[in-house]
Structures are given as C-alpha cells and as structure tokens.
Amino acid sequence: MLVWGLGAVALIVVAAVIVLFNGLVAARNQVRSAWSDIDVQLTRRHDLVPQLVAAVQGYAGHERATLVLVAELRTRAMAAASLRDKAQLEGELAEQVQRILALQESYPDLKASANFLALQRDLVAIEDHLQYARRFYNGAVRDLNNRIETFPSLLVARAANFGAAEFFRQGEGQEAPR
Template sequence: MDAGLVVLILLIIAAVVVALVYNRLVALRQTTRQAWGDIDVQLKQRHDLVPNLVETVKGYATHEKETLEKVVQARQQAVDASGLKDQAQAENLLSGALRQLFALAESYPDLKANTNFLALQNELADLENKIAAARRFFNNAVAEYNTAIEQFPAVLLAGPFGFKREDFFEVAASERARVEAAPSVKF
C-alpha cells in the first residue's frame, strides 16, 4: 500500500473523530443551555407571582413592613441578576425571604384562610417543585457536559474550540442545612 494513501486514510479517520467529538460537545452544551432556559422560565414565573403574594399579605400584615420589603428587594435582586452564580445566589435569597413571608402568615389566621393567599401559596409551591426538577435536570446536563470536555480525546479539542466548564445551580448552604435538619417524627 502506498504511504500517501495510508496518510490520507489516517487523516480522514482523524477528521471524522474530531467531527464526532466536536458535535457531541456542541450537543451537550446545547442541552445545558436548554436546561438553563427551562430554569429561567420557572424563575420568571416565580418573579411574576411574588408581587401578587406581597400585595395579598400587605392587606393583612400592614405592620410587617420589613418582611415585605425584604421579599420585594430579594425579588428585584433575582430579576436583576446576571450570570449563573449571581442568579443562584439571588434566587436563594428570594427563597429565604419567601420562607419568612410564609412564616409570618402563620401569625395571621385571616390571611391563612384567604383564598387568594392560599391559591398563590399553592401556585408558588408548585413552581418551587418545578424549579427543583429543572435544577436537577440542569445540574445533570452540566455534569455530563463537564465530564465530556474532560475525557480523552475531547479534552484535546475542548479548549481550542472554546468549550469551557459550566457551573452548577447550587442550593445555598443555609438552604442545604434546612433540608438536612428535617424534623424527626416521634410517636
């Protein structure tokens, strides 16, 4: 066999491998971006719901201005956040402020019985479940993408083609501690 033909065949094989690896990385990056888009949609819905919730609570808890202001400020920070880390941090603050708001509602029986408040609370709980599911999907996509760009032979191509590690959408340490400190059930 001619040496030129062997080199040509090896170059074709190398080009096919490069194309396959590149296309896989592009697909994984797109999956990660789509997963972030899914989270973003859910977060925007939550941001839209918060003002209605605050207005409903205002009517019952007029002297709880500080808590309501914290919720409004946290929502605005979440709306204004850019970048994954800033967004995650702002959303964790908003989650904490909303928890305070619902804790406050426990002190107002009329508010707890208000159908509008209950509907908003249920809608928010549903959104929180959707956000959690979207976050799990996103973090799984990020893990798969990050793993792919670190594996051979993709590691040789990732840097030169601009593929960079993605950050996870993480729960704040305070939120994690709250989950880990679940109440115990005793009979």
C-alpha cells in the same frame, strides 16, 4: 498503498474530531436549554412575588420589613449578572418567600384567603418545578464538563475554545468539590 493507508487514517481522525465536536456542541446546547428551563421557573416565581406581597400586606401590615425585603430581593435577583450572584439571591428570595408563607399561622384571616391559598399553591408548584429544572441543569453541566475534561474530547474542546459551565448552587456554603 501507503497513500491509501495514510488517507484512511486521516479520514478516521477527521471523523473522530467531527464526532467529538458535535458531541460537545450538543452538550453545550443541553446546558443552555436546561438553563432556559430554570429561567422560566424563576420568571414565574418573580411574577408571583408581587401578588403574594400584596395579598399578605392587607392582613399582616406590620410585617412590612419582610415584605420590602422580598420585593428588593426579587428586583436584585432579576438583575443579577452572574450565575453565582443569581443563585445566592434566589436562595435568599426563596427563604423570605417561605417566611411569608409561614405568616398564615399567625394570621387566621390570611389562612382563609382564597387568593393567598392559590398563590401558595402556585409557589409550591413552581418550587417543585424549579428543583427539577435545577437538577436537570446541573446534570447537563456535569455531562458537558466531563466531556471537556476527558481525553480525547478535551483536545477538541481546547482547540474549539469550549469552557466549563458553572453549576447552579442555591444557598450558602455549597462550594464545588476540588
């Protein structure tokens, strides 16, 4: 009878570990999937930036410094290795793209350009999708990190070497709460 009782307890413990481990794997995969969604939107924005620069160059040639900076930020953002660097560069790129879009107020011909207006519309749509993807990703990171940091799943997470994921913070001065 004691053997059956110990066997049942062992079976329950193994089942609990399996359930916790599978939950951690699912949460980690959700984070990866959510990052993929962000990456798709960033790639779409990166693909539109050269077109935007080319469209504006014809109308606002003396805004060259801004246009060169946008191209440089795009290149650096695409090559960024860490999530923190990528987020900072993407924040700077978004600010500069907004500056370029604001040039239409100074250049009526640019405002009338169908190509520029289409690019502007596409960029606004991408920014909306990016904002949603970023919120979804950060929610997935929060869920994974909660699982990793709460008992009893933290025991399985430590044993299986699960690490906390990093939030995507765009812009400066947005440190994680301690």
